[in-house]
Amino acid sequence: MLNTNEAIAREIRREILKATAAAKSGHPGGSLSLAEIMTVLYFDEMKVDANDPQNPERDRFVMSKGHATPVLYATLALKGFFPVAELASFRQINSRLQGHPDMKHIPGVDFTTGSLGQGLSGALGMALAGKLDHSPRRVYTIIGDGECQEGQIWEAAMAASHYKLDNLVVILDYNNLQICGEICDVMNIEPIQDKWKAFGWHVIELDGHDFSQIRAALQGARATKGQPTLLLAHTVKGKGISFMENKAEWHGSAPNAEQLALALAELAEKEVVRHE
Amino acid sequence: MSKMIATRDAYKEALVTLGQENPNVVVLDADLAKSTMTIGFAQRFPERFFSIGIAEANMTGIAAGLAASGKIPFASTFAIFATGRAYEQIRNSIGYPHLNVKIAATHAGITVGEDGATHQSIEDMGLMRGIPGMTVICPADGVETAAAVRAIADYVGPVYLRMGRSAVPVIMPKDYEMSWGKAVYLREGRDVSLVATGMMSAVALEAAEVLAAEGIGAEVLHVPFIKPLDQEAVVATAKKTGAVVTAEEHSIINGLGSAVAECLSEQAPTPICRIGIQDTFGESGKPAQLLEKYSLTAKDIVAAAKQVMLQKRT
Ligand SMILES: Cc1ncc(C[n+]2csc(CCOP(=O)(O)OP(=O)(O)O)c2C)c(N)n1
Ligand SMILES: [Mg+2]
Numbered sequence: 251m252l253n254t255n256e257a258i259a260r261e262i263r264r265e266i267l268k269a270t271a272a273a274k275s276g277h278p279g280g281s282l283s284l285a286e287i288m289t290v291l292y293f294d295e296m297k298v299d300a301n302d303p304q305n306p307e308r309d310r311f312v313m314s315k316g317h318a319t320p321v322l323y324a325t326l327a328l329k330g331f332f333p334v335a336e337l338a339s340f341r342q343i344n345s346r347l348q349g350h351p352d353m354k355h356i357p358g359v360d361f362t363t364g365s366l367g368q369g370l371s372g373a374l375g376m377a378l379a380g381k382l383d384h385s386p387r388r389v390y391t392i393i394g395d396g397e398c399q400e401g402q403i404w405e406a407a408m409a410a411s412h413y414k415l416d417n418l419v420v421i422l423d424y425n426n427l428q429i430c431g432e433i434c435d436v437m438n439i440e441p442i443q444d445k446w447k448a449f450g451w452h453v454i455e456l457d458g459h460d461f462s463q464i465r466a467a468l469q470g471a472r473a474t475k476g477q478p479t480l481l482l483a484h485t486v487k488g489k490g491i492s493f494m495e496n497k498a499e500w501h502g503s504a505p506n507a508e509q510l511a512l513a514l515a516e517l518a519e520k521e522v523v524r525h526e
Numbered sequence: 527m528s529k530m531i532a533t534r535d536a537y538k539e540a541l542v543t544l545g546q547e548n549p550n551v552v553v554l555d556a557d558l559a560k561s562t563m564t565i566g567f568a569q570r571f572p573e574r575f576f577s578i579g580i581a582e583a584n585m586t587g588i589a590a591g592l593a594a595s596g597k598i599p600f601a602s603t604f605a606i607f608a609t610g611r612a613y614e615q616i617r618n619s620i621g622y623p624h625l626n627v628k629i630a631a632t633h634a635g636i637t638v639g640e641d642g643a644t645h646q647s648i649e650d651m652g653l654m655r656g657i658p659g660m661t662v663i664c665p666a667d668g669v670e671t672a673a674a675v676r677a678i679a680d681y682v683g684p685v686y687l688r689m690g691r692s693a694v695p696v697i698m699p700k701d702y703e704m705s706w707g708k709a710v711y712l713r714e715g716r717d718v719s720l721v722a723t724g725m726m727s728a729v730a731l732e733a734a735e736v737l738a739a740e741g742i743g744a745e746v747l748h749v750p751f752i753k754p755l756d757q758e759a760v761v762a763t764a765k766k767t768g769a770v771v772t773a774e775e776h777s778i779i780n781g782l783g784s785a786v787a788e789c790l791s792e793q794a795p796t797p798i799c800r801i802g803i804q805d806t807f808g809e810s811g812k813p814a815q816l817l818e819k820y821s822l823t824a825k826d827i828v829a830a831a832k833q834v835m836l837q838k839r840t
Binding site for chain 2: 273275276316341342343344345347348349350352362363364365366367396397399400401428429430435436437
């Protein structure tokens with residue numbers, strides 16, 4: 251039963267693994283790092299209705315690190331935006347579930363992404379529209395730590411505080427890895443907290459796998475007036491699957507049948523241990 | 527069956543060889559070195575390799591500065607980001623000053639596959655072709671890619687080199703050398719001209735076999751240089767056969783088909799049919815499935831050849 255956040259996150263992880271394995275393609279690492287955050291966003295925080303995905307007063311979500319479609323689609327499916335069975339068509343020809351989020355065709359996807367650095371600007375536009383409409387709706391977006399190397403991120407960071415967008419929350423998936431290895435080796439982004447603060451943001455640091463910390467941080471964002479909030483979420487790429495954790499190689503390669511079985515067994519084992 | 531090799535794999539080796547020969551060659555990449563295969567150069571010549579991070583616009587400007595200081599920079603990332611994200615940096619910081627930067631992009635076209643439309647660059651040749659003084663090269667296979675890497679390092683000026691992700695058949699002889707700005711006759715024929723570039727040249731050869739079996743002589747002209755276009759060769763084959771099919775893994779707008787149509791309409795008006803992406807975005811799928819769905823197979827070239835032959839002026 252999906253009656254706890256923990257159970258939902260575990261189910262999201264299963265679907266991430268199954269979908270990428272079926273597609274023999276996709277990005278498990280940076281999806282697994284987001285299972286807890288996506289659970290809280292969609293099952294606790296955001297005002298969205300799977301039966302009314304285009305409701306103009308819904309909260310908005312932009313997966314700026316668009317390659318994390320496995321976690322996005324798994325979450326949307328479990329929330330009821332489309333059948334869970336459809337995840338088997340991920341990345342296949344003629345499927346709605348494109349390799350990167352496609353707002354034209356997929357219910358629940360609010361913005362098309364895949365080219366890094368662009369989603370945050372889109373989210374900013376949605377937040378500006380919310381202000382124009384005097385609407386309480388909020389805008390959430392997830393960016394990668396590697397993605398922070400894109401100049402457009404910082405153009406958007408400047409603009410969001412300029413326009414005092416307290417209806418905008420950015421969650422930085424700080425998993426320390428990008429494709430070519432550790433962030434600090436490829437292109438150092440530190441001191442990242444100071445950078446966001448210098449750009450006028452309210453910054454909250456947290457453990458991105460701790461449900462109560464995620465909830466508290468989102469609450470902190472809500473309470474913040476006159477400036478946008480950045481949640482600096484420390485995460486583990488590949489989280490939950492021991493052989494995938496903290497390994498750059500699992501950024502963009504899918505598990506084969508044997509690896510899938512191992513990974514699902516590990517999730518099942520953890521479930522049993524928790525219940526004892 | 528001929529040997530299959532991805533042009534990006536040939537790029538990897540050619541770049542290492544070039545690095546040995548020429549200490550002025552430097553390489554830049556934007557967190558895709560393991561995919562563009564500049565990783566080979568990075569491991570061999572770490573002091574001449576610059577990891578720029580996910581920052582294509584910055585990478586392009588840095589390459590311009592390196593070139594302005596006498597280096598020969600090869601800047602690599604996926605074609606969509608190389609030409610799209612950094613278009614105006616290329617135009618104003620490299621094209622206008624005519625700097626010696628080699629934009630060597632991989633993962634061009636629809637055969638990128640499962641990543642889908644956001645990653646399938648089908649407009650890149652058009653973007654680059656429109657920049658005055660830019661050379662645009664789209665090699666047919668691994669052998670020609672290696673030859674192109676040598677040739678563009680010797681040439682002084684901006685170049686866009688377009689490579690793919692998937693393995694493609696080797697159709698060029700081992701000792702192949704590039705003639706700057708020249709097209710390559712792959713097959714003689716009298717009835718119809720198949721003018722192709724990149725991976726579609728192998729597909730055009732396949733189509734020519736099918737047509738031959740039906741008694742139709744197809745001439746196959748491979749065009750590695752989208753710019754400068756070998757107008758002489760294009761006009762000659764058009765005049766000879768009186769019917770032209772162009773084939774490219776790119777939009778039919780602004781790529782090879784457009785370049786050939788522009789040339790022929792001014793110099794030798796000829797019926798023409800353009801095989802390519804028909805002004806639409808791609809989607810996720812396996813490369814072979816996508817080539818089929820978007821009508822980029824030998825079957826499609828054969829049908830186009832028959833169609834265009836009906837329009838011949840007698
Ligand atoms: C503009 C752009 N450049 C390059 C890429 C290719 N790419 C996809 S994911 C990725 C690494 C992303 O790293 P990060 O933002 O840290 O994501 P995560 O670790 O959460 O997966 C790169 C370079 C892209 N999608 N967009
Ligand atoms: Mg990361």
